[in-house]
Structures are given as C-alpha cells and as structure tokens.
Amino acid sequence: MTTLHHPTTPSAAFPHSVFGGEDxxxxxxxxxxxxxxxxxxxxxxxxxxxxxxxxxxxxxxxxxxxxxxxxxxxxxxxxxxxxxxxxxxxxxxxxxxxxxxxxxxxxxxxxxxxxxxxxxxxxxxxxxxxxxxxxxxxxxxxxxxxxxxxxxxxxxxxxxxxxxxxxxxxxxxxxxxxxxxxxxxxxxxxxxxxxxxxxxxxxAGMVRRTGNTTPPLSNDVFQPLVAAALYVVEMLAPHVMELQQQLQEMVPNRPGRNNRARPDWRVEVAQAIDRHMQEGDPFDVALDHVVAERLADGWDPDDPLLRVNLISLAHETGRRAFHYTWLPTLRGHLEKAVREVGLSKRWGRTAALVERADGRGGIPWTLPMNTTEARLQLSRARTACLIALAALTGMRKSELAELTHDCRLPPEQLGEGRVRYRLKGKVIKGRKLGGEHDQWVTIKQAYDTAGVAASLADLVKSDGHLFKSLSFFTPYEWFLTWVNGPEGRRLGLAPIPEVPVSLRMLRRTLAVEMAHRPGGLLAAKIHLKHISVVTTEGYADPRELHQTGEKSQVACSRREPDGLRHYYDLTS
Structure with a gap:
C-alpha cells in the first residue's frame, strides 16, 4: 500500500489560523x-x-x-x-x-x-x-x-x-x-x-424540475437486457464458477510465493514446461493484439513462440508476469516443448452443453478460451449479477456496494407455496455516517443472483462484499458487445439496442412499473427505501398512478414477497 507523505505548512509563513494544530x-x-x-x-x-x-x-x-x-x-x-x-x-x-x-x-x-x-x-x-x-x-x-x-x-x-x-x-x-x-x-x-x-x-441557469429526470428504460431495451443477465446467472454461472476454481488452482498460493525463499524462476518455469510435455498438454494461445505487438516489436512471423501465451505460463508458476529477459534462457527448451505438444486455447476444450436462450437446442456453454478470455468470462458473469440485482431490487449504487457475501437471509416459509426471500444490506443515502442496516424483500431470481455473485466474488480483493467496485459504464459496454456479438448470437440471446443504460435507469424502471400498479405507490416507497412517498411520486407522473383507495394501497404493499415476479415478464 502506498504511504502518503503529509507535509505541513510552515506556521511562520502566514498569520496563525484559528484552526492551527487542530485534529x-x-x-x-x-x-x-x-x-x-x-x-x-x-x-x-x-x-x-x-x-x-x-x-x-x-x-x-x-x-x-x-x-x-x-x-x-x-x-x-x-x-x-x-x-x-x-x-x-x-x-x-x-x-x-x-x-x-x-x-x-x-x-x-x-x-x-x-x-x-x-x-x-x-x-x-x-x-x-x-x-x-x-x-x-x-x-x-x-x-x-x-x-x-x-x-x-x-x-x-x-x-x-x-x-x-x-x-x-x-x-x-x-x-x-x-x-x-x-x-x-x-x-x-x-x-x-x-x-x-x-x-x-x-x-447557473438551473430549471426547476417537476419530477425525476432519469428516464426509465423502454421495454425493448429492458427485456433483452435482463433476460441476457439472467441467462448468464442461471445457465452459464455454474460453469463459470467451475472455471474460476480451475483458474485459481492454476496459480498456486503456496508459502514463499512472494518472498525470496521461493525457487529461482529458471527452475520453476522449466518445471512448468516439463509438465506440459509429460502430460501432453498444449500451451495456451496468446491474444491477437499481443501477437500484433510482438510483430511490431520485431518478432519473426515464423517464430515458433510468436503465439505462445507466456503470461499464462508464468501464472502456472505463481508469478503475475513473464519477463521477456527470461526468453533467451528458456527459448530452446520452450521451442522443443511447443513442437512436441503444440498450441491450443487452454480452457473450455470440452465445454458442457447448455440450452440456448431461444430454446433451439443445446450447445457448448463456451468456445475454447485462452487464459485472458477465461478471466473475461468471470468479469462478464459478475457484470450480469450486478445488472440483474439492480433491475430486480431497485437498489441504489451505494446500496449494491454494501452487499456482503452473507447478505442472503434464510428463506421464510409463510404457507403453502409462499416463501419470503430477503437480502440484508445498508441504506447510505440520507442516513448518518456509516449508513443504516436494512432488509430488502425480493423475488427468488434476485435472491439466487446474490448467491451467484457471492460465489464469483474474490472475497479478499472485495473485502467480503459481492462487488469489488461499482464501475458500470465500461463493464456494461463489454457486456453489450458480447451479447450483440458472435458469442451472444451463438447462445441465442436477443440483441440489446445500443442506447445509454445506467444503474439509476434500472432503478427508475422498477419504480415506474411498481408505482403504476394498483396500490403500487406505497409498495414502491417501502421497497425503494424512500423517506417520503412524495419522493416516490417523483419517479412516476402522479396523474398516471392507479387510484384505488387507501385500503387497496396498504393491501398491495403487504402482498406475498414473491409478488414482484408479475411486474416483469422476463422470458417473453
């Protein structure tokens, strides 16, 4: 961790401040x-x-x-x-x-x-x-x-x-x-x-707002977006979690990994090369842009090591990077091994079959991937979890950031066919420093998504929380490109229109859908943790809200917790 140096202002330089020396x-x-x-x-x-x-x-x-x-x-x-x-x-x-x-x-x-x-x-x-x-x-x-x-x-x-x-x-x-x-x-x-x-x-020329200015997503954006996120969470995530375990096993976390007691790199990398030859395991393939960079740096197009993923080889020894200064020493040994076992994308060579999103048969859940592409699968699955949770719970960014790996409370049986699913977390906005603990009653899909996110989370890097960071713009752009690209088409996912999407827009969409139902205004106020129902009215034009009287409003707010399911048809 970087330690900041905190210089002090010489007290004699300026007249003494009334705050001088204060903590x-x-x-x-x-x-x-x-x-x-x-x-x-x-x-x-x-x-x-x-x-x-x-x-x-x-x-x-x-x-x-x-x-x-x-x-x-x-x-x-x-x-x-x-x-x-x-x-x-x-x-x-x-x-x-x-x-x-x-x-x-x-x-x-x-x-x-x-x-x-x-x-x-x-x-x-x-x-x-x-x-x-x-x-x-x-x-x-x-x-x-x-x-x-x-x-x-x-x-x-x-x-x-x-x-x-x-x-x-x-x-x-x-x-x-x-x-x-x-x-x-x-x-x-x-x-x-x-x-x-x-x-x-x-x-500043501010114009007084008459309501919430964040637009809800149209159904032709919201439906394929949430459907794609849930497909990843429900259909692909079990295989992604298995891939995550394999990636973790590839980088051994043994004592001495980060100290001088560990073996010399010459010994460890040579042992990794020998293992490939002994097991007949092809070497991983480098990404196309890495190959292009090597060619630009003067590599021979016929170099047998041009397409070898050297970083993946370093990871097998528990190291984070491969230093090109090692290559002259290792070249002969590595070229011999490449001639013997060849090159092939390392992950997903025998991928399990899954049902296509459009129901048109089964296909491998992934095509063969190199190590970098495999890690992108993990990142994509985490993004899908974030999208699904934001869309189905309406949580703010600050609330999603506070969800811990144990945020799922035990389901409550309320009667035949009635189960209450709850997530525990913190409300930050408008609360004292540190936030206030609260609970969200939600539907099973959101509850299960939180479980998947916990399994995919790096609990060390994310400090025990579901998400390491709540950066959304770039991960969403990558997710959108994947859904609308060849891999999304192969999996039968419907394309998502390329329009701006934010976590606030997902929250607003849920609020509008809830508030426009009979009695939904009060239900939305409670679910979205608004301090006042007036705030909830700002999420939807009050003139369009369904007016059914106080008794119906309260009754709707007490519906079975599974009742949010009918607000969205996620599969149509």
Missing amino acids: VCAAAGLPVHGAGPHPHFDDAVWDFTGVIGLPRYLARYARILFFTEILNPQWRELAKEFIFARLAPDHRAVRELAHAYRTPVLIATVHGRLTVLTGWLNWLTEQGVDNLGEVTQQHCAAYLELRKKVRDKHGVVIRDSSPGYRMDVVAVVQELGYYKELFSVDGYVPTFRPWGRRTAYSV
Whole structure:
C-alpha cells in the first residue's frame, strides 16, 4: 500500500489560523480507525482513508484532499480554513459567522468543493491576481464563461457543461465571501458579493424540475437486457464458477510465493514446461493484439513462440508476469516443448452443453478460451449479477456496494407455496455516517443472483462484499458487445439496442412499473427505501398512478414477497 507523505505548512509563513494544530476528524466528529491517518489542519494533505463508515462506493482518491495543487501558497491556507469550516460548522470560530453554513457536509462533498475551488484560485493566479481583494465581477463572469464548456486535455471544446456543474462553480465562488471574516490570509473586499444577490441556482441557469429526470428504460431495451443477465446467472454461472476454481488452482498460493525463499524462476518455469510435455498438454494461445505487438516489436512471423501465451505460463508458476529477459534462457527448451505438444486455447476444450436462450437446442456453454478470455468470462458473469440485482431490487449504487457475501437471509416459509426471500444490506443515502442496516424483500431470481455473485466474488480483493467496485459504464459496454456479438448470437440471446443504460435507469424502471400498479405507490416507497412517498411520486407522473383507495394501497404493499415476479415478464 502506498504511504502518503503529509507535509505541513510552515506556521511562520502566514498569520496563525484559528484552526492551527487542530485534529480535523476530531473537530468534524469523524471516527477514525486507531491505526488510520489523523489529518491535522496544518497538513498540506488531508487523508480521510481511515475514517470509519465511509461508503464503499467512494473511491480512494475522493477520500484524500490535496491542498498542494493550489498554486498560490497563501491560498492553500485559505482553502484549508474554508474546507475545515464546512466540515466542522459547530466549531466556536465558525458558529460566530453570520452567513456560514450550519450543517456539516460529507467527505465526498468537500472533495468536490476543493476541486472546484482549486480551479478558481489557479485561474486567478494565471490571470495575474494574487490577492482576493482584487477580484471583481468581471473575473467571476469570465471564469463562469470558461466553465460553461467542457474541454479535453488539449483545450478543445467537447460539449457544454451541465447546469449542475455550473451551479457548483458559482456556489464555491460565492461561498468564499461567507467566510471572509474567518480567513487569516486573504479574502474578498467586505462589500463584494459575486453576482450580487442572485443565487447560484439562478446564475447557473438551473430549471426547476417537476419530477425525476432519469428516464426509465423502454421495454425493448429492458427485456433483452435482463433476460441476457439472467441467462448468464442461471445457465452459464455454474460453469463459470467451475472455471474460476480451475483458474485459481492454476496459480498456486503456496508459502514463499512472494518472498525470496521461493525457487529461482529458471527452475520453476522449466518445471512448468516439463509438465506440459509429460502430460501432453498444449500451451495456451496468446491474444491477437499481443501477437500484433510482438510483430511490431520485431518478432519473426515464423517464430515458433510468436503465439505462445507466456503470461499464462508464468501464472502456472505463481508469478503475475513473464519477463521477456527470461526468453533467451528458456527459448530452446520452450521451442522443443511447443513442437512436441503444440498450441491450443487452454480452457473450455470440452465445454458442457447448455440450452440456448431461444430454446433451439443445446450447445457448448463456451468456445475454447485462452487464459485472458477465461478471466473475461468471470468479469462478464459478475457484470450480469450486478445488472440483474439492480433491475430486480431497485437498489441504489451505494446500496449494491454494501452487499456482503452473507447478505442472503434464510428463506421464510409463510404457507403453502409462499416463501419470503430477503437480502440484508445498508441504506447510505440520507442516513448518518456509516449508513443504516436494512432488509430488502425480493423475488427468488434476485435472491439466487446474490448467491451467484457471492460465489464469483474474490472475497479478499472485495473485502467480503459481492462487488469489488461499482464501475458500470465500461463493464456494461463489454457486456453489450458480447451479447450483440458472435458469442451472444451463438447462445441465442436477443440483441440489446445500443442506447445509454445506467444503474439509476434500472432503478427508475422498477419504480415506474411498481408505482403504476394498483396500490403500487406505497409498495414502491417501502421497497425503494424512500423517506417520503412524495419522493416516490417523483419517479412516476402522479396523474398516471392507479387510484384505488387507501385500503387497496396498504393491501398491495403487504402482498406475498414473491409478488414482484408479475411486474416483469422476463422470458417473453
């Protein structure tokens, strides 16, 4: 693990701040692991990675605040005072300010505020402004005009920025004025207020929303997407789990694997080559792009080792990589072995048969794969689990991230043919630091999917949770390409229209379907963990909701837990 060096700002460089020497987490009421970092105000880097209860979806980079990225040294002190005041509004020095915010904000919020503030202050430095007393409305307007466009690293305009981002920019510029009495080194002149009495909301051109702006997925997208995900979970996952076990056995986790006591690479790789010859086991095949890279690096097209998967060979010895500096020593031995046993994709050579998704007979669950393609199968199955759980439970990203490998509670028998399936987890949004434990009553498919996800999870890397990370865009693009490609057609999967899909859209789709059923508004409110039924109304046009009276609403909300099944026809 990388250890951060936390330089401190020399106390003699600037006038002493009222927060000097204070423990940031103690002032903000943030609990910290005993061995975790305890950032102090004078540190130039505030590391919150040791704070207890931070949501899992919050990336590591968002837990660390780098004030060193601000070019003007005196403004680093100002930025720290501003962020400290937002984290600890109950501090005696902050309570005295007339315009200071009274509610503490989250680590994620101050990380975003610092990012925007750094951009504003560094832009002023580039304009030759080295004192906030020199800032005028012209500066503010010019900077907002700049931020109305999103540019790439070369400065080329890509698109317009969102109103929400523009509101954040305006808000940070204005908020510096709320704390000017607190700053020890600089500040706007007392009479200056950016954009006068206009709010950040109006300056940014925000339009008041009349409902939830996240669109639900149309049925021609939702149905094939969920059907494909469930096909992977229910039909392919048992074979993927077996493949996972085989891949784990390929890389032995023996003592000495990561220390100097292990045998020399010459010995271990030679032994792996000998094993292939003794067992008549062909060597794994390299990916096409690896072969292309080797040719570009000057390999002979007739080289017998051109298509050998050398990384797979290294994995057989428990090593993560094959170093090309080994090749001159191993070449003779390896060429002889390749001539003797040949090359073949290592995994899935005798794949079991499964029923096609369209019911047109049985086929091998996979074509032969090399090691890289096999690992992609695992990743694809995990993505399918994420899609199915999001679609069938309506969980938020933050809630999916908190699901642990033991999230499935024992099924409850409620009578003949009636079984209640529950998942335990945490609600993060709108709750105190660390979230609140809660349960979701769901259908059997979602319950079984959680079990598959637990079996596929790397419990060490994912810290005992179902998903290591909740990155969705790229994994979904890979899943979509697979479904719509040759392999998806071979398995009989219906193509999925190539339109934007997000976890929020899956949640919204479930909410709309539930809310538009008789009595479904109250049921959706309970199931989606909304604090108020008004929030649930925002997920669907209230004018379209089925009106059946209070008794029917409550009765529907108490239906058998299996009742969500009829909301979707996943096989039609």
